[in-house]
Amino acid sequence: MTAYTATVTVRLKHGVLxxxxxxxxxxxxxxxxxxxxxxxxxxxxxxxxxxxxxxxADRAGEMAERLLANPTIHDYEVDVAQR
Amino acid sequence: MTVSIVRFGGSNCDRDAERALTHLGVDSQIVWHEDGLPTDTTGVVLPGGFSYGDYLRAGAMAAQSPIIDEVESLAAEGVPVLGVCNGAQIGCESGLTEGAFTTNESARFQCEHVFLRVERDDTPWTDAYDEGDVIEIPIAHGEGRYEIDADRLDTLEAENRVLFRYCDENGDVTDAANPNGSRHNVAGVLGDRETVAVMMPHPERATIPHVGMTDGKGVLRAFE
Known part of the structure; x- marks a missing residue:
């Protein structure tokens, strides 16, 4: 196992006020x-x-899908780096 | 035979809902979310408030509470479920209903009376009204702007699942009568079943005569 920091950036979809x-x-x-x-x-x-x-990245992406982002209004990106 | 009003940390319209239901002669009880739903639950209210301090997004944390799984099971069986204000946000965050309620166009908390046009009169929530009726009900929210993908909104409207729209006192659905920038003035929607509904305005605050208006009581009559 390796230690990572996953950075999840959540922003409103294009066109959402x-x-x-x-x-x-x-x-x-x-x-x-x-x-x-x-x-x-x-x-x-x-x-x-x-x-x-x-x-x-997969685990952090699932966190975004299920909680950190609301797929109705948000897009998100995941970046992973070793720590 | 009782309506369960689910209280989360930060709920603050739970007692309003209980009083309004009592006024209508409907038996109800406030249920702490960690205790789960009583087995004799015949209806569910997700009340307004600021559950979990609106952390992350309004309703996002409460939507993860295990009691929501129980609410979803009952909803699938046809038990009436109503989400009001923060309860509506929880309903959308949990997937009980489609779309999302997010920051008002004004970026401000708004506490005011609004007019709603009844879009359907063949649901338990609107059986007391006629289609096209205009009712006056209060709103009190900072995150009530209904957002949904254009395609999904088309589908929602084609399936006739918009329950209420913001309108002017004549029933005209206009931008000026839209308090928060909601897509197509949507104020309340139905879930997969007509027995599941969420709405940002507060029918429980427009039920008891001494608070000044009673146009909302028809919504709560679904629990009678």
Whole structure:
């Protein structure tokens, strides 16, 4: 078994309104920053032991499918690194 | 013979539901989710509130509670199940109903009265109304915007599973009457069976006359 950190990034699907990101963008503009767009995402860092990187990614992906993301509104990505 | 109102840590409309059902003469009891459903359960309310502090997403944690498996089993048998507000979010997170309730278009918590158009009058929840009726009921939510893939929404509408839509006082379904940006003004939907429904507005807060409005009591009559 090898120790990995799986990083799961969950973001809204393209086309799903993100009112919090829009509000944050407006707040940045009130601070006189120039920007075209802002997207927000949630990131989860999961320490786990697995036989190999694929197994670690599969397990983290299942965590995303079943809880961390809501497939109705979210896309997600999984990155795995040894720790 | 009792309606079980499932209380999670952070539920806060459980007693409202109990009082409203008592007012209608319906026997009910509040059930702590870890205790499981009593065997004499003849209906289930997933009440409003902020279960688990809305951690991760509203309803996401409560949807993992083992009692939801019991609720799903009863729902599959045709026992009436109603999710209101946070209960609606739990219903969608658990897969009892399709879609998701997420952050209001305004990005703000909204507590106000809304008008709903009754889309069907042949379900237990709307038997007391006629199709096209306009009812006034309160909302109180920050994450009530109904989202669903366009294809799935088409299917949901083709299968006539939208129960209520936000409308103006004349019953017109308009963008201006949509309080939270919900797709096609959807305020409540049915599950696989007509006996399963979720809705963001609060019928239990519009049942007892002394709170000012009673248009919601027809929904709770499903439990009579």
């Amino acid at each position: 993100d009112p919090e990101a829009e509000t944050t963008k407006q707040a940045l503009e009130r601070l006189d920053f120039e920007l075209d767009a802002l997207r927000s995402a949630d990131q989860f860092e999961i320490d786990l032991d697995a036989a190999d990187a694929d197994a670690a």
